[in-house]
Amino acid sequence: MYGVLAALQVIICVVLVFLVLLHSGKDTGLSGAFGIGGAGSGPFGGGSLVERNLNRWTIGFAIAFGVNTIILLKAPWN
Numbered sequence: 001m002y003g004v005l006a007a008l009q010v011i012i013c014v015v016l017v018f019l020v021l022l023h024s025g026k027d028t029g030l031s032g033a034f035g036i037g038g039a040g041s042g043p044f045g046g047g048s049l050v051e052r053n054l055n056r057w058t059i060g061f062a063i064a065f066g067v068n069t070i071i072l073l074k075a076p077w078n
Contacts, residue, residue, distance in 0.1 A: 002077050005068060012065045019058040023051075 002072075002075065005072055005075075009065070009068050009072065012061055012068060016058070016061045016065055019054065019061060022054055023058070
């Protein structure tokens with residue numbers, strides 16, 4: 001069970017880093033490469049719906065990361 005949760009933790013970490021890098025910031029970040037950020041540029045237009053969904057996915061994976069970390073720390077196999 002520990003191996004499954006540890007592998008899941010690594011996958012969640014990689015996805016979470018990717019999602020955070022996709023967010024548009026002051027310098028647009030990596031989201032400009034995918035057409036998500038910017039001032040109306042790209043195939044998604046302004047990107048308000050895409051940014052909102054990106055926020056939801058990021059929050060969901062952050063919660064999953066926290067819960068999985070607590071499970072790994074509090075598990076009886078430690």
